[in-house]
Every structure is written in structure tokens, then in C-alpha cells.
Amino acid sequence: MQVKSSIDLGEIHADVVMKSIKHVHLSVYPPDGRVHISAPLHMTPDTLRVYAITKLDWIRQQRKKLCAQARETPREYLSRESHQVWGQRYLLDIRYADEKPTVKLTHRQLVLTARPGSDAQKCAEILHDWYKTELHRVVPELIREWETRLGVKVRAYFLQRMKTKWGSANPAAGHIRLNTELAKKPKVLLEYVIVHEMAHLRVPSHNEAFVALMDASYPAWREARTALNALPLAAEAWSQKC
Numbered sequence: 351m352q353v354k355s356s357i358d359l360g361e362i363h364a365d366v367v368m369k370s371i372k373h374v375h376l377s378v379y380p381p382d383g384r385v386h387i388s389a390p391l392h393m394t395p396d397t398l399r400v401y402a403i404t405k406l407d408w409i410r411q412q413r414k415k416l417c418a419q420a421r422e423t424p425r426e427y428l429s430r431e432s433h434q435v436w437g438q439r440y441l442l443d444i445r446y447a448d449e450k451p452t453v454k455l456t457h458r459q460l461v462l463t464a465r466p467g468s469d470a471q472k473c474a475e476i477l478h479d480w481y482k483t484e485l486h487r488v489v490p491e492l493i494r495e496w497e498t499r500l501g502v503k504v505r506a507y508f509l510q511r512m513k514t515k516w517g518s519a520n521p522a523a524g525h526i527r528l529n530t531e532l533a534k535k536p537k538v539l540l541e542y543v544i545v546h547e548m549a550h551l552r553v554p555s556h557n558e559a560f561v562a563l564m565d566a567s568y569p570a571w572r573e574a575r576t577a578l579n580a581l582p583l584a585a586e587a588w589s590q591k592c
């Protein structure tokens with residue numbers, strides 16, 4: 351059974367779902383700092399309200415962090431604009447030729463060749479496909495390596511745009527999903543996300559067993575997580591005023 355409601359605390363609005371769980375849990379979600387509370391069915395509206403009020407400072411802090419993350423502005427796909435590849439900054443150089451579009455990296459530049467008349471959206475698509483190709487070049491080997499180390503089998507992996515997270519796992523199917531934005535971040539962070547999602551194939555939730563597994567197999571996971579959270583998730587249009 352689930353009962354949905356909401357609480358308003360001045361500037362902050364929280365969606366509430368009451369269900370058969372033991373503990374109340376509050377989350378603040380990117381990109382705009384949406385507040386969600388999961389609460390046990392027996393919790394009274396007053397208790398819930400008091401709980402939410404005690405969390406106000408923390409909610410504001412989380413929203414500030416999300417704003418800081420959101421500083422990456424949307425790209426316009428113009429020459430000399432900077433773009434990240436594996437944690438390095440490159441200057442975009444757009445060229446036009448009547449041939450199959452390509453993307454090539456030089457020492458400082460990301461050379462994108464598009465067909466004449468291609469607009470920013472077309473260039474964005476070409477670059478996005480290229481980021482996926484880059485990921486496909488390195489992900490299979492990392493998965494193979496960690497299959498042995500974690501003793502799990504990944505039946506398939508998928509790359510996709512994700513607005514709010516870096517990856518996800520479907521333990522029942524043996525699938526993991528990775529955010530295509532990871533091709534813009536340092537490779538060690540991609541590896542951390544892969545290990546994290548693969549660890550979920552053994553332990554689906556973020557419980558003690560999961561933390562123990564991460565501690566044993568990838569001791570630097572906390573630092574990696576902090577580094578990743580400090581980076582912009584995506585160059586989306588962010589709805590929250592900072």
C-alpha cells in the first residue's frame with residue numbers, strides 16, 4: 351500500500367509517499383532540487399512535518415550543491431568552444447565536408463567534420479555518437495576485468511543519456527546502464543561507476559554488504575564518488591535559480 355501526499359515548508363515543497371517501510375527517508379534530487387520523502391505508514395502528519403523541518407538546512411545545502419554542479423552552460427557547438435573528453439579540455443573546430451561526419455582529437459582540438467548546412471543540433475548528435483563510440487572502446491575491457499574481480503557476469507551494458515545519475519543496474523537481468531556523459535570525465539571515474547553498478551549485481555541495494563564489497567574491491571570509491579559529484583552532470587537547461 352502507498353499513500354501519496356505533500357508538505358509545504360515555505361519555499362520548499364516536498365512530495366511524500368507513505369508505505370510499509372521502517373524508517374523515514376528524505377532525498378533531494380537533481381537537477382532542480384526536488385524533495386521527496388518516503389515515510390512509514392504509521393507516521394502522523396505532524397511528526398512528518400517536524401522531521402522535514404529538522405532537515406531544512408540539509409535540503410538547502412543539497413540544493414546549493416546542485417546549483418554549483420549546474421554551472422556548466424549548454425554548448426552551442428561553435429568553433430573554439432571548449433569541450434571535455436576523458437577529463438581533458440579541447441577546443442572545438444567545426445569543419446564542413448560532403449562526406450560521412452567524423453570527430454578526431456588532436457593535441458588541443460576536437461575536430462568535428464559535418465556535412466555542409468549542419469546546425470548545432472546536428473553537430474551535437476555527431477559528437478554524442480562519437481562519445482558513445484569512445485565509451486564502447488573502453489567499457490568492455492573494464493567490465494571483463496571487474497567480472498573476474500567481483501565474481502559477477504554482466505549480460506549486457508547500455509549507454510544512454512541520463513539526467514540525474516551516472517549509472518544504474520538491473521541485477522535480475524544482469525544489465526548495467528552508463529551515462530554517456532562519462533566520456534567527458536576522467537577514465538578512473540568511469541571505472542568507479544562501472545564497479546559500483548557491477549557491485550549491485552551482487553548486492554542490489556546500498557546496504558552494509560554493498561559498502562563492504564566496495565571497500566574490499568575498490569577502496570578509493572568514496573574519493574571517486576566525491577570527485578564525480580563535484581563535476582557537472584550534464585549541460586542541461588537547469589530550472590532552479592541559483
Ligand SMILES: [Zn+2]
Nearest residue numbers: 546547550556
Ligand atoms: Zn548504487
